[in-house]
Amino acid sequence: xxxxxxxxxxxxxxxxxxxxxxxxxxxxxxxxxxxxxxxxxxxxxxxxxxxxxxxxxxxxxxxxx
Numbered sequence: 001x002x003x004x005x006x007x008x009x010x011x012x013x014x015x016x017x018x019x020x021x022x023x024x025x026x027x028x029x030x031x032x033x034x035x036x037x038x039x040x041x042x043x044x045x046x047x048x049x050x051x052x053x054x055x056x057x058x059x060x061x062x063x064x065x
Contacts, residue, residue, distance in 0.1 A: 004034050004037055005034065005035045006032045006035075007032075007034065007035050008032070009031070009033075009046075010030060010031050011030055011031075012028040012029060012031050012046075016028040016045070016063070017063040018045060018047060018063065025063060026047060028045045028046065029047045030046045031045060031046070032046050044056045045057050
């Protein structure tokens with residue numbers, strides 16, 4: 001069971017994008033401060049994909065222009 005918790009969400013910079021392997025870019029919606037189950041904290045980039053709920057896109061290519 002995933003015990004990670006979102007601690008804080010802030011808007012992403014307007015020029016922060018993510019891309020799939022095909023190279024097409026999409027905007028990152030927000031950045032989430034996440035506390036992992038082991039107590040570590042990370043910042044995750046979040047975006048909506050195919051009009052669905054916000055998803056972590058940090059594993060994809062992040063581009064800040």
